[in-house]
């Protein structure tokens with residue numbers, strides 16, 4: 082029998098037929114993140130070296146004997162994940178202790194216990210079918226375990242952040258297309274409730290997936306370099322303590338120097354998502370083409386969103402030109418002049434917005 086928990090092992094002594102584990106932790110921990118796993122585990126491990134090269138940390142895996150070979154395949158990317166997140170967010174928060182994954186006999190799912198994530202047996206297949214879940218649980222060590230929300234209602238600070246971290250990991254591995262396809266998998270045109278008041282059942286798609294979309298849109302609103310600085314500052318400021326949505330907003334505004342009242346009001350307090358209808362017309366005037374784009378927000382759940390919208394023109398010679406507009410009203414008329422005929426006009430071509438965008442039917 083092998084037992085493992087959220088701390089580092091000091092020693093094991095034997096007293097008759099009992100084995101006594103002495104454990105130690107130097108990090109604060111929420112009570113619900115404490116776990117003790119005990120079984121006839123097989124053990125294997127890996128080593129993670131901190132970004133500054135000073136610390137070497139064990140990454141430990143505990144699985145039942147019949148899953149050993151599959152687990153060695155499925156768990157092999159954890160070192161890469163630790164490196165990606167440490168670079169993006171700041172060093173792994175429990176570097177003086179460990180990270181680990183232990184198999185448990187839960188029907189399906191995983192749980193981000195501090196320094197020792199639990200994953201259900203049927204997630205271990207040897208085919209890396211649940212890599213997104215392993216990425217998500219590791220991200221929780223930053224967003225949930227190190228920076229914990231001040232109240233349960235602010236659970237999107239855990240789940241939305243970890244859901245978006247999946248997209249960030251796949252982007253780091255495979256580029257922008259992977260970011261976009263991960264975000265599309267989290268898309269819905271029917272998110273219920275709000276992030277501010279998720280309701281009695283906290284773990285909804287709104288909390289996970291709309292939460293991830295809010296971070297994605299924040300990145301588009303403030304630009305990449307501010308966004309990653311925001312994540313690093315938020316983590317550095319609140320690690321080993323608690324933060325609220327308001328605390329996160331303060332960090333965002335301090336880093337990017339912009340007032341984000343409207344952004345947080347519409348996406349955290351507001352319901353639903355953008356529903357945009359548009360119509361285009363191209364008129365030749367002298368040597369120029371005048372493009373008129375008429376936009377109308379038609380969502381019923383929220384009166385008027387403000388957002389930056391990218392418009393991409395693709396010309397007959399396959400060249401492209403992009404424009405970025407701040408949309409600040411329900412009805413908007415945009416006018417663009419070009420010297421070439423635009424064969425295609427694309428709105429939000431890179432999927433930065435939680436929006437359904439459709440041509441207006443006449």
Ligand SMILES: [Zn+2]
Nearest residue numbers: 217221240243
């Ligand atoms: Zn989660």
